[in-house]
Amino acid sequence: MSGLSIIDLSLSHFRSHRAARIGFDGRPVALIGPNGAGKTNILEAISLLSPGRGLRRAGAEELSRKPEALGWKITACLHGTNADHEVETGAEAGQTRSVRIDGKAATQVSLARITRVLWLVPAMDRLWIEAAEGRRRFLDRMTLSFAPDHAEAVLTYEKAMRDRNRLLKDQVQDAHWYRALEARMVDAATQIEGNRAATLRRLSTAQNDADTAFPSAALTLVNPEPTDDLASALVEGRRRDMAAGRTLVGPHRADLSGIYADKGVAADQCSTGEQKALLVSLILANARALAQDLGAAPILLLDEVAAHLDAPRRAALYDEICALGAQAIMTGTESQLFDTLGSRAQVFALTETANQSQIKEIQ
Numbered sequence: 001m002s003g004l005s006i007i008d009l010s011l012s013h014f015r016s017h018r019a020a021r022i023g024f025d026g027r028p029v030a031l032i033g034p035n036g037a038g039k040t041n042i043l044e045a046i047s048l049l050s051p052g053r054g055l056r057r058a059g060a061e062e063l064s065r066k067p068e069a070l071g072w073k074i075t076a077c078l079h080g081t082n083a084d085h086e087v088e089t090g091a092e093a094g095q096t097r098s099v100r101i102d103g104k105a106a107t108q109v110s111l112a113r114i115t116r117v118l119w120l121v122p123a124m125d126r127l128w129i130e131a132a133e134g135r136r137r138f139l140d141r142m143t144l145s146f147a148p149d150h151a152e153a154v155l156t157y158e159k160a161m162r163d164r165n166r167l168l169k170d171q172v173q174d175a176h177w178y179r180a181l182e183a184r185m186v187d188a189a190t191q192i193e194g195n196r197a198a199t200l201r202r203l204s205t206a207q208n209d210a211d212t213a214f215p216s217a218a219l220t221l222v223n224p225e226p227t228d229d230l231a232s233a234l235v236e237g238r239r240r241d242m243a244a245g246r247t248l249v250g251p252h253r254a255d256l257s258g259i260y261a262d263k264g265v266a267a268d269q270c271s272t273g274e275q276k277a278l279l280v281s282l283i284l285a286n287a288r289a290l291a292q293d294l295g296a297a298p299i300l301l302l303d304e305v306a307a308h309l310d311a312p313r314r315a316a317l318y319d320e321i322c323a324l325g326a327q328a329i330m331t332g333t334e335s336q337l338f339d340t341l342g343s344r345a346q347v348f349a350l351t352e353t354a355n356q357s358q359i360k361e362i363q
């Protein structure tokens with residue numbers, strides 16, 4: 001089985017990479033180098049070839065190589081299930097970011113239809129402990145991989161909610177305006193909630209069916225203000241929302257609760273290593289489910305994941321990635337971390353000289 005993959009990646013004035021061309025061939029990839037060599041920057045570049053603001057959620061300005069800050073560009077050939085696509089994204093100095101697929105201006109939704117990218121980065125190490133927003137975003141990224149239309153539903157919901165929040169803040173009383181915006185929110189919310197619930201079912205089956213070294217995470221969606229009838233809750237909540245200056249009910253408040261299923265322990269009570277293992281388990285379950293649905297595994301970006309797993313789990317991770325045929329792009333500071341992958345992976349060494357990253361394929 002082969003997965004979706006980035007075959008050729010070119011970076012121009014992107015963060016620490018002045019001009020880089022990397023020839024990936026679809027196998028898993030190890031990016032090795034000292035701190036600050038530019039490994040995560042490469043993962044971030046690839047994450048920007050999927051919908052959203054990438055794995056650091058950076059603004060277009062931040063991404064431009066300093067001190068020149070001339071603007072930046074990322075180009076890649078994406079090897080898909082049915083066809084290959086030329087995907088390009090970037091921003092001129094001071095401009096917003098644009099995306100092009102096969103030379104034509106594209107939307108986030110069209111990007112969602114051709115790419116599937118999932119990531120685990122060190123900033124997610126406290127995902128089970130910190131605010132709900134991170135867990136919601138994690139769930140929505142997995143959901144997007146199953147249901148590309150999720151991008152549109154989320155954008156529609158957020159736009160309508162922002163408009164409603166503006167009315168609330170301005171203490172506007174006009175019921176017509178509220179009704180129109182709330183109707184849009186309710187339609188989009190139904191789709192968002194349906195997609196999220198379907199994702200949880202899919203992940204649960206994919207974890208239960210697999211013979212894996214990783215622990216099962218039992219997930220539930222929880223909402224601080226559960227409601228069966230969002231339309232009425234929005235109408236009834238207008239006065240309270242006006243006092244708060246924002247919408248207090250809806251899928252934007254949902255949270256994801258995780259349990260280490262074999263132990264019956266809540267994810268936020270697990271050890272650091274166990275919490276990470278639960279995230280790896282979910283990413284792998286997602287990849288297995290997608291491989292089944294699409295016939296191709298997603299691209300996985302695993303930043304400093306290998307170093308945090310014990311040796312048997314690390315070997316198991318590599319075996320699962322290879323069995324799925326997934327292009328997992330992994331980073332680490334020591335080459336020994338990837339020894340057991342042998343010729344199953346491409347290996348690149350990164351260094352940083354004169355304030356710019358250098359990349360060399362070493363295997």
Ligand SMILES: Nc1ncnc2c1ncn2[C@@H]1O[C@H](COP(=O)(O)OP(=O)(O)OP(=O)(O)O)[C@@H](O)[C@H]1O
Nearest residue numbers: 015016035036037038039040041062063064065066
């Ligand atoms: N816009 C920018 N212009 C130039 N350099 C940048 C820009 N943004 C970040 N950098 C540089 O990129 C480097 C960080 O790169 P990156 O995060 O990819 O490192 P890394 O190899 O993943 O390191 P670590 O192992 O510490 O995670 C830093 O030296 C940082 O100063």
